[in-house]
Amino acid sequence: MTWENINWDEIWQATQDTLTMMVFSMIFTVILGLALGVLLYLTSSRQLLYMPALYSVLSFVVNILRSVPFIILMIAVMPFTEAIVNTTIGVKGAIPPLVIGAAPFFARLVETALREVDKGVIEAAQAMGASKWDIVRRVLLRESRPGLLAAITVTAVTLVSYTAMMGTIGAGGLGDLAIRYGYMRFQTDIMIVTVVILIVLVQLLQVLGDRLVRRISRR
Amino acid sequence: MQDVTKTYRSAGGGEVDAIRDITLDVRKGEIYGIIGHSGAGKSTLIRCMNLLERPTRGTVKVGEVLLTDLGERGLQRERRKIGMIFQHFNLLSSVTVRDNIAFPLKLAGQKKPAIARRVDELLTLVGLQAHGDKFPSQLSGGQKQRVGIARALAADPEVLLCDEATSALDPQTTNSILSLLMDINEKLGLTIVLITHEMGVIRSICDRVAVMDAGTIVEFGNVLDVFLKPSHPVTRQFVDEMSDLSDGAPLRTRDNSRLIRLHFVGEETYQPVLFEALKGSPVQCAILQGTVSRMKHTPYGQLLVELSGGGPGEADAVIESLRASGLDVEVLPE
Numbered sequence: 001m002t003w004e005n006i007n008w009d010e011i012w013q014a015t016q017d018t019l020t021m022m023v024f025s026m027i028f029t030v031i032l033g034l035a036l037g038v039l040l041y042l043t044s045s046r047q048l049l050y051m052p053a054l055y056s057v058l059s060f061v062v063n064i065l066r067s068v069p070f071i072i073l074m075i076a077v078m079p080f081t082e083a084i085v086n087t088t089i090g091v092k093g094a095i096p097p098l099v100i101g102a103a104p105f106f107a108r109l110v111e112t113a114l115r116e117v118d119k120g121v122i123e124a125a126q127a128m129g130a131s132k133w134d135i136v137r138r139v140l141l142r143e144s145r146p147g148l149l150a151a152i153t154v155t156a157v158t159l160v161s162y163t164a165m166m167g168t169i170g171a172g173g174l175g176d177l178a179i180r181y182g183y184m185r186f187q188t189d190i191m192i193v194t195v196v197i198l199i200v201l202v203q204l205l206q207v208l209g210d211r212l213v214r215r216i217s218r219r
Numbered sequence: 220m221q222d223v224t225k226t227y228r229s230a231g232g233g234e235v236d237a238i239r240d241i242t243l244d245v246r247k248g249e250i251y252g253i254i255g256h257s258g259a260g261k262s263t264l265i266r267c268m269n270l271l272e273r274p275t276r277g278t279v280k281v282g283e284v285l286l287t288d289l290g291e292r293g294l295q296r297e298r299r300k301i302g303m304i305f306q307h308f309n310l311l312s313s314v315t316v317r318d319n320i321a322f323p324l325k326l327a328g329q330k331k332p333a334i335a336r337r338v339d340e341l342l343t344l345v346g347l348q349a350h351g352d353k354f355p356s357q358l359s360g361g362q363k364q365r366v367g368i369a370r371a372l373a374a375d376p377e378v379l380l381c382d383e384a385t386s387a388l389d390p391q392t393t394n395s396i397l398s399l400l401m402d403i404n405e406k407l408g409l410t411i412v413l414i415t416h417e418m419g420v421i422r423s424i425c426d427r428v429a430v431m432d433a434g435t436i437v438e439f440g441n442v443l444d445v446f447l448k449p450s451h452p453v454t455r456q457f458v459d460e461m462s463d464l465s466d467g468a469p470l471r472t473r474d475n476s477r478l479i480r481l482h483f484v485g486e487e488t489y490q491p492v493l494f495e496a497l498k499g500s501p502v503q504c505a506i507l508q509g510t511v512s513r514m515k516h517t518p519y520g521q522l523l524v525e526l527s528g529g530g531p532g533e534a535d536a537v538i539e540s541l542r543a544s545g546l547d548v549e550v551l552p553e
Contacts, residue, residue, distance in 0.1 A: 128322065142313050218355075
């Protein structure tokens with residue numbers, strides 16, 4: 001195995017593309033997933049906005065999106081991707097499928113994190129005259145911060161593997177590089193380099209996430 | 220509270236009344252205790268007072284406001300005038316003591332400097348000046364409850380609801396929390412309603428008491444009246460937990476003796492009434508059992524006394540003389 005054939009500029013470009021896809025899809029995933037997760041939590045049984053019909057619909061949609069393997073989902077949503085960003089390839093075309101794939105996953109994690117919040121504290125806030133919005137903002141999202149941060153970390157790691165899959169349908173990035181050179185051209189060296197970069201990326205995300213969680217945990 | 224009933228649908232589809240037709244009148248400025256075993260409905264009752272549980276039937280009025288008629292907004296506004304503390308404190312674990320106490324003030328939309336001043340006052344009131352920047356997990360149970368009290372008082376409520384506020388604390392801490400509650404009741408003129416399963420709590424700080432059993436109030440009145448003359452079996456049970464006064468029969472030591480139970484309340488507790496009544500009489504007495512203690516500020520005592528000796532009628536004369544001196548004398552059956 002030789003290392004001369006590696007085009008480091010190309011690898012650097014691919015790494016940047018992967019990071020760009022991650023950052024933007026993460027931002028939208030957190031916004032959409034948080035809203036969806038809070039709504040799932042609030043409308044579930046014995047909660048503040050108990051609405052069984054709405055909960056069932058939301059839950060059903062989330063389950064459907066989560067049960068379709070991402071490699072199929074990203075292709076299935078292509079018309080939708082085309083409609084909102086006018087392309088299905090490149091970094092731009094990658095973001096809608098990534099968000100559609102990750103947001104329902106993140107929403108479930110948010111719902112679980114919110115369930116961990118002590119019911120007594122919510123009751124105390126109600127007794128103090130807090131509105132539902134006050135409770136979401138000042139109690140639920142505050143008290144569940146460590147759980148939410150852990151959920152963001154897990155979702156970010158999942159997004160790393162999703163971006164790699166997106167490489168097969170023209171999104172670019174490290175996954176694309178690994179498939180084109182490593183798989184199609186049997187260039188094991190490039191395969192190894194991209195895999196190492198991905199491993200480092202995931203490790204960094206996890207360590208950073210764990211550290212932040214530890215810092216804000218007060219239990 | 221007027222004819223309040225709360226019905227829950229049970230898992231099997233049937234309906235269970237957690238509390239049934241409860242009418243309760245708490246006067247301004249008093250400490251009202253509600254005692255009952257677990258499952259008696261105390262928790263539901265206190266939660267109906269600020270409508271954390273909406274009664275199925277009946278009305279709840281605090282001051283001049285009919286809470287059961289209010290919408291969500293109005294209820295939120297009224298709840299700010301009703302403080303509440305909890306068995307498990309229910310503090311926000313993610314923010315400091317100061318921010319916990321500031322919570323109701325932030326809800327009310329107060330300005331930062333005003334909040335900081337008020338929080339300082341409250342920290343001093345509950346004796347936690349040194350702990351403002353700690354997190355709840357760094358505090359002991361008693362300190363957490365003090366934070367709970369400070370938070371409940373932050374918005375200057377007129378009423379304080381205490382949901383088993385001392386049940387998770389050790390006896391010594393319980394006493395310090397109870398004296399803090401009594402203190403704020405006297406200093407701020409705050410009306411306090413508390414629920415508990417501990418007789419000691421009722422005895423040490425309550426003015427009036429209601430005894431609950433199976434979702435209804437079985438007995439209520441001044442603490443002294445209810446506990447010195449319990450009429451319902453559940454009340455008697457609670458009283459017996461406190462004292463070990465039994466029916467006395469197994470304690471009888473002499474033949475032809477009479478057993479009497481004396482009740483003292485207030486100043487007479489300290490008078491030598493027994494001595495006075497026996498002076499010059501051939502009747503002898505033996506104290507078989509007794510308690511002398513206090514209920515809130517009132518001293519009281521109960522003695523189980525055996526009278527023996529003397530001719531026929533002379534024991535009766537002693538009993539008469541005890542009654543004449545204002546004592547409550549109960550003659551136990553032979």
